[in-house]
Amino acid sequence: MTAIAILNGHLIDPAAGVDADKDILLKDGKVAEVASPGKLKQAEGVQSLDATGLVVAPGLIDIHVHLREPGQGYKETIATGTAAAAAGGFTAVAVMPNTTPVNDTVEITRWMQAPERGAAVRVFPIAAATRGSKGEALNDFAALKSAGAVAVTDDGHPILKDSIMRETLAAAARVGLSVIQHAEDTRLTHGAAMNAGPVAFRLGLRGMPAEAESGMVERDIRLLAELRDVRPHLHVAHTSTAGAIAAVRQARRNGLRVTCEVAPHHFLLTDEHVGLYDTHCKMNPPLRSSADRDAMIEAILDGVVDAIATDHAPHAMHEKEVEFEKAPNGIIGLETALGLCLRWLHNEWKMPLGRVLSLLSAQPAAVLGLKGRGTLAVGSAADVVIFDPKAEWTYHATEGKSKSKNTPFDGWPMQGKVRWTISEGRIAYTSA
């Protein structure tokens, strides 16, 4: 593996507290040296990348991604999904277990990470919490962890039974894994296709009440409090309601280990964007009211939110081109996250660039305890994104690397163009 020198760029590494012009040397998949411009000790005989006018930052980390393999390669494969990740500036993705079959075994966890999958960036499997994600019997967390799983979840099939969720939290805490919950009381959302409220009423669609999310988060937090002695870590996936954010905020004050993520669509869009049954605005959790959307923005700016995660959920065109109620939930997000975050969080809502990048790298790495990721301190993984923070461009889904094109952001203006993505010392993406 050749060494790479990134020269003349502006390094923003929030975890290391760096926001300065620096040259960086990557060697053997690690960060070998960070030096003032022109001061790298061994800049000869290495491939050099000229990052003049560009930001150099730790590679982005998306902790909520569906890559569909094994089983649904027509939507996405690990190869295409990670190529999309690289194009979006991501160097690591944590992938959900709702594959076919469900990732509830050591074998599937290993299979996902095998070199034969052709991943362009690092894949961290998240294993199912319960057998087949049926919410009944716990999997062997210790074995899954040693096979490479970084967390457990029954994403999409929330664990409803208090007893099972309590056991899951306790067992995960014992082996040092996080529990990720897709917070939805499915007893309240049966047959629902969008957020409950005036828009759903007007469109004649059954709605998912906000309480189905916030109530489940509150329940999980109660269990955390009961298990205070073993210090379990609960991570709330794709938080979308003001009530859930309020519960997380309070639990933190009470000293509980709760973290949460928000998806770009939940801080940008509302249920009004569903328009006249646009299935590209159908996801779960659904687009919420403007008050909920405002609460997401506020929570991001206030620091309550730990990570921006895309919930990248590819679906084939024909699956989305159906009656709204029949369409599957989810949108792709890996190639639009950075462009949207810079355009809106940074440019429009004035969040400092370093904080935006932290929400996309250092903090998600911390949420899942990914050691040596999310920073470019010497010795860390050579995971780097190099982008032009000023470049404005228009996203066209058809030009994307993902196998699927289901996105509400087609044709949207973006800010911040990725020039190179480097994963563990290899160039995973170069813009044309």
Next chain:
Amino acid sequence: MTPVTARRPLHYPSISPSPFPHNPGSLLSVNDLTLDGLNHVLDRATVLERQDPLTRDRILLKRRVALLFYESSTRTRTSFELAAKALGADTALISSLSSSIEKGESLKDTGLTLRALGAEAIILRHNSSGAPWLLEECTHLPILNAGDGMHEHPTQALLDLRTILSHYDPSTKLCHHERDKDPLHPVGPDTLAGLTVTITGDILHSRVARSNMLLLPRLGARVVLCGPKELLPDLAAGSGPGIEIVRDFEAALRRSQVIMMLRIQAERLAGLQLDLEEYKAGYQLTGDRLRTLAPSAIVLHPGPIIRGLEITAGVADGPQSTILEQISHGVAIRMAVVERALAAGSNGGCA
């Protein structure tokens, strides 16, 4: 939760304007009709209804209209079919239970197939809200929404309006039971000012209610929604201007010149438990209630009626009932909207 602080005025991503309808002949929602479009439809309904059947059937001679029905229907299907045929069009009926839909063919493919077979317009009844928008997007043909899920049923609202207009006397602001005159015409934003229409029953699941509550206030009518919370959530009042909720059926009746009763849609209750005896006690339109509280009102019902549940047989068959008149207004209205659908390049009346 903490409200968004005032320190940062937030600018948000905008919502793109609706691309619908793609085809000026489509009638997806009552909102697709401008006031001019509405008057055009009402006007043509009267002209076509009176016209000699032997000249009328030249208007759409041999034009092809498909009726695509994913749900059972008596009135709507038959009256659309008779309307299209009265204008000379060829009709083909495709129903979910005797077609490739049973084999899993998608709505898109079914629509494209019908278009390839020469259909120039598709009349769609579907159990999923929003299906007509999808079909229009995929085919760009004129689509007539004959009822989509719990969402809209625009031709029903139009025929309800025509029924009301044929009974309403603007000078007295009263409805007369006898159908002694032509429907009031043309209509404007104040035509129904002073008129209160009470829609009672299963509003939550009713596409008829949604279309009516969007259409009638545009002509100045007040729409009162009445029913128990399970079937009528509070937020329904926010569906548009001129809409309010009155939970007390008898109080609502006292104010009404038009009473529209709705069936409880057992097929859409989705596990909701309802005490029918309690419901009848609260909301059944009985002869006693009608006589004492609204003796001069007219009674509408889109059908199918469940005698003895939301309405007694005596009221359904009584002098204040317009249920059968509504059905014949349906044929006239549907002649007009089918003609509009196929009047290529006409001023369609699109919003």
